[in-house]
Amino acid sequence: MTDHRIALIPGDGIGTEVLPPARQVLDAVGRRHGFGFSYTSYDDWSCERYLREGAMMPEDGLDQLRDKDAILLGAVGYPGVPDHVSLWGLLIPIRRGFRQYVNLRPIRVFEGIDSPVRGATAGAVDFVVVRENVEGEYSEIGGRLNRGFPEEMAVQEAVFTRAGVTRLLDYAFDLAERRGGRLTSATKSNGIVHTMPFWDELVAERGAAHPRVVWEQEHVDALAAKFVLDPARFDVVVASNLFGDILSDLAAAVAGSVGVAPAANLNPERTHPSMFEPVHGSAPDIAGRGIANPLGAISSAAMMLDHLGHPEAARDVTDAIAAILAGTDLRTPDLGGTASTAEFTDKLLELL
Amino acid sequence: MTDHRIALIPGDGIGTEVLPPARQVLDAVGRRHGFGFSYTSYDDWSCERYLREGAMMPEDGLDQLRDKDAILLGAVGYPGVPDHVSLWGLLIPIRRGFRQYVNLRPIRVFEGIDSPVRGATAGAVDFVVVRENVEGEYSEIGGRLNRGFPEEMAVQEAVFTRAGVTRLLDYAFDLAERRGGRLTSATKSNGIVHTMPFWDELVAERGAAHPRVVWEQEHVDALAAKFVLDPARFDVVVASNLFGDILSDLAAAVAGSVGVAPAANLNPERTHPSMFEPVHGSAPDIAGRGIANPLGAISSAAMMLDHLGHPEAARDVTDAIAAILAGTDLRTPDLGGTASTAEFTDKLLELL
Numbered sequence A, B: 001m002t003d004h005r006i007a008l009i010p011g012d013g014i015g016t017e018v019l020p021p022a023r024q025v026l027d028a029v030g031r032r033h034g035f036g037f038s039y040t041s042y043d044d045w046s047c048e049r050y051l052r053e054g055a056m057m058p059e060d061g062l063d064q065l066r067d068k069d070a071i072l073l074g075a076v077g078y079p080g081v082p083d084h085v086s087l088w089g090l091l092i093p094i095r096r097g098f099r100q101y102v103n104l105r106p107i108r109v110f111e112g113i114d115s116p117v118r119g120a121t122a123g124a125v126d127f128v129v130v131r132e133n134v135e136g137e138y139s140e141i142g143g144r145l146n147r148g149f150p151e152e153m154a155v156q157e158a159v160f161t162r163a164g165v166t167r168l169l170d171y172a173f174d175l176a177e178r179r180g181g182r183l184t185s186a187t188k189s190n191g192i193v194h195t196m197p198f199w200d201e202l203v204a205e206r207g208a209a210h211p212r213v214v215w216e217q218e219h220v221d222a223l224a225a226k227f228v229l230d231p232a233r234f235d236v237v238v239a240s241n242l243f244g245d246i247l248s249d250l251a252a253a254v255a256g257s258v259g260v261a262p263a264a265n266l267n268p269e270r271t272h273p274s275m276f277e278p279v280h281g282s283a284p285d286i287a288g289r290g291i292a293n294p295l296g297a298i299s300s301a302a303m304m305l306d307h308l309g310h311p312e313a314a315r316d317v318t319d320a321i322a323a324i325l326a327g328t329d330l331r332t333p334d335l336g337g338t339a340s341t342a343e344f345t346d347k348l349l350e351l352l
Ligand SMILES: CC(C)[C@H](C(=O)O)[C@@H](O)C(=O)O
Pocket: A190, A191, A221, B087, B245
């Protein structure tokens, strides 16, 4: 029986409430499939720690995580701590330090969840957003000048490297080959004059190297519109860091499931641990009341199982999620129900 | 009887088919309200000109437009001419050269147009996206290094100035005061580390100077999701160049009306002419068939009337648009009908 070494980082707010259910689910499917987990929990890596000690995690934080097989994160963010402090103090250093250059966001409409978009029916919408996760528009490069004076300005450098874009595109094209064979690249080469024409050239280059994939490109503004007008037409959508961020949240909303959506931050070469996290944030408004929806964290755990080499166990979990949504009325308040996190989790464990 | 000097730039594709109807409508309401127009048409400022002469417009193009009261643009773009060539050769120099720093996009669900979003019903959705239009993420600053080599990279500088952001925000807050008194600022200060925290500070500063406006900020990813989940809740949405670009196209799709949506590029100080243009592109796939929807151009003409000091005439036009959509089945093919551009325009003129 293999033991997978898992780092748990609950973080802030409802992050601390959704990780225990995810862990219960992991233990349950592990027992059934004959593998186990050894957990290390980093309970104080959070905004509270930042307020107390001036840092979200210890200086050797990344080193403490380095020998783990995977990381499961709850959520980071807390009123009173600016988001750029909390995120650049924990989430982003892990993504970057561990070369998790693929952010993977499956988009699926579940039976039993109403989509706000008419065309988004269960079964019809099933695609994946592959987002660049370590370079691009999010960079430390830039700064501010003439603070407080009329001439004040801020600049931000977006940086796209051939190596960084190519490895992402290869991941996305490979994924398209294993899925429906179609890929859509989000660009803005009509407006952003240096980086996006370069992106387009690399897409054409990698597209030529993957002749079985039919690919197209769409300007991000038109693509956002198409997510609403015709969400069923997509298979794999590949996008830069910022575009992927916007498109994946939008797509989760189109699927009716921001509170349910999972994300994976992958290091495909497995030289470093990958990280799995629900798309929802720390939701301070409902934190501490035991009503958080655990499905985002549990779906993220399913993605982790897949990454750890247990696709059948992952499928068991997503089947149980589909079953509880299609077959019962049990819902947490974010989906219009009255179930608590614990009630909902118990029922899910029963269905597993 | 005042004559307004209007520059017409039909551009490419269906741009050339939607400007004549807009002109017919302008002439009709002008006659009724007692003012006229003198038009100068720049018919060859287009991609065809670029292919022939290497430039979208003559060197002194901006000077030819400078003494006009307003510019009405069709659309720019043509297969075989890269978008960044056509746009940076015409549209963007006009926006920048004439300090049209406000891009205004009204979002409204018309009765008789089906929205793809369940919550977007006629009457309930009525907001405006105010987009920064001359600086920010779209800049010539940046470039490429090591072309074709493994070390190749491209950088793009986003530049936000205190003066540029402040004047935009003041426009948006003033507009919110005249409308519903609510403003939403699109940010990404949790991810984009230098420019967006600066943006947020300026929003707070200008918000304090407009105490009658209730304002909030939302990260652009979450905001895109809310456009789909709860489009009725917005009044004025203010955003940077890139965010506003994405959000306004998305919002037009939510309203069911990309083909109908107008845009204004405003120089609020009126030191230079403003420009009005439909949101749709040149649509080469349907160009030349006489079936383009003229409503985007006609609504843009209505915004122009408003800017020229004729709000009643503008209202006549938007009322006629509402009437033809609510009261008849006449539609161009993009809205599921069979009417030609000419048939549709004739009926609209009748209703005027
Ligand atoms: C064509 C492009 C450069 C332009 C923009 O992004 O500004 C268009 O999308 C628009 O919104 O007017």
